[in-house]
Amino acid sequence: MVACFRMSNLSAFSFYLDIEVIQGKEALSLGQSAYASKLLEQSGMAECKPCVTPMEKRLKLTKACIMAKVDATLYRSIVGGLRYLVHTRLDIAFAVGYVSRFIEDPERITGPW
Template sequence: MEDICSFKRKMAAHFRMSDLDTLSYYLNIKVRQGKEELMPSQSMYALKLLEQSSMAECKPCVTPMEERLKLMKASTAAKVDATLYQSIIDSLCYLVHMRPNIVFIVGYVSCFI
């Protein structure tokens, strides 16, 4: 603790700063601090994303994408709001940092922006 306090004093001498005490949120990542570890979580961010995309009531699944799914730009499905779609993909790209199990599908659907 003495080394940490000394470091803070030296930094404060050179930079304008304040000590915010224990870290709780950083870039939309909730951080719980234990005695020996930091536990980051983006669950609130993911819930907000589900609400934004009108998927809050959807059921969870084990795999984030149907197996052997083939998507095409030329589709007979109803048109979607391109701005909303891009916003959701951008948000998912941020979520990937804590959820590596969705990396492939996020990369796959981002090809259709």
């Protein structure tokens, strides 16, 4: 690429668009632990315990209005952040896709709780 384009060598990078890049001799590793921590703090869940399963099994959410309304702006912000986190955390992809269904009207989400 240097032969075709004028470039400068800025050496190895460690962060790119909130994705941590760890470069080894034989492998390249990507992670978003700092971004995930920031997202947990924003959602008020920084002190919660981690779990293996990111979503309750056989959870059924509906659009029936029974529960108290949620802050739609905060909900959209958190879901958007989770969608970005999926780039490096494929294990949460199903759960994030599931809650993304309600992004247009999050005030009407109800569950088994």
